[in-house]
Amino acid sequence: MFTVAAGYRDTLKDHHVSDIAQQWDNILAATSIECGHCHGPVSPPPPGTVDPHYLCLNNAFAVCAGAVMPALALEDYVAHHLLGEMAKPAVAEELTRGLVQYMELEQAAQQLELAEMEDRADAPAAAIDAKRAELRRHRRTERYLMDEDAFSPRWLAAWWNTMDARWKQRLCQIFFTKIELRAGPAPDSAALHDARIILHWRARI
Numbered sequence: 001m002f003t004v005a006a007g008y009r010d011t012l013k014d015h016h017v018s019d020i021a022q023q024w025d026n027i028l029a030a031t032s033i034e035c036g037h038c039h040g041p042v043s044p045p046p047p048g049t050v051d052p053h054y055l056c057l058n059n060a061f062a063v064c065a066g067a068v069m070p071a072l073a074l075e076d077y078v079a080h081h082l083l084g085e086m087a088k089p090a091v092a093e094e095l096t097r098g099l100v101q102y103m104e105l106e107q108a109a110q111q112l113e114l115a116e117m118e119d120r121a122d123a124p125a126a127a128i129d130a131k132r133a134e135l136r137r138h139r140r141t142e143r144y145l146m147d148e149d150a151f152s153p154r155w156l157a158a159w160w161n162t163m164d165a166r167w168k169q170r171l172c173q174i175f176f177t178k179i180e181l182r183a184g185p186a187p188d189s190a191a192l193h194d195a196r197i198i199l200h201w202r203a204r205i
């Protein structure tokens with residue numbers, strides 16, 4: 001199980017990740033969230049709901065009624081811890097390696113596709129241009145990942161801000177086996193730990 005280095009989280013807080021993630025974008029859509037009391041499913045209302053909350057749907061015990069949290073608050077907490085984990089040197093290195101490997105395979109496949117298109121006399125010029133643009137985007141992303149500041153807290157905060165919700169969902173799915181929500185008092189707003197939320201980290205990413 002990973003433990004999050006408090007120092008990284010402090011740094012992340014300085015970069016106001018929470019201010020960035022103001023809009024509920026359902027980053028936990030692909031992550032299993034359960035009630036910490038009855039272990040039944042916890043679910044937010046459908047996207048588009050005003051002031052969405054995660055809450056125990058099972059309500060097996062009286063205490064279940066307390067297992068409820070604004071969707072933004074839970075997402076924000078998860079995002080802080082996730083980015084704190086990604087900023088750890090060993091995790092960052094592994095992530096860089098995995099992502100660069102993936103990018104290289106993707107690029108090789110796309111280069112092959114481009115070469116085939118260029119060889120064909122009937123390939124539309126617009127399709128060839130689109131493929132070239134896609135390859136350029138890939139190379140740019142790869143260079144971005146090779147940056148020595150990649151996965152630093154500042155880099156991560158900026159990256160999280162521009163990242164597609166689909167990628168955030170995928171990252172949550174990669175890092176957590178499940179998340180439990182329990183009843184209890186909300187901690188002080190500056191607190192890094194919230195006893196109501198139990199993050200189950202995957203042993204390896």
Ligand SMILES: [Zn+2]
Nearest residue numbers: 035038056064
């Ligand atoms: Zn429950």
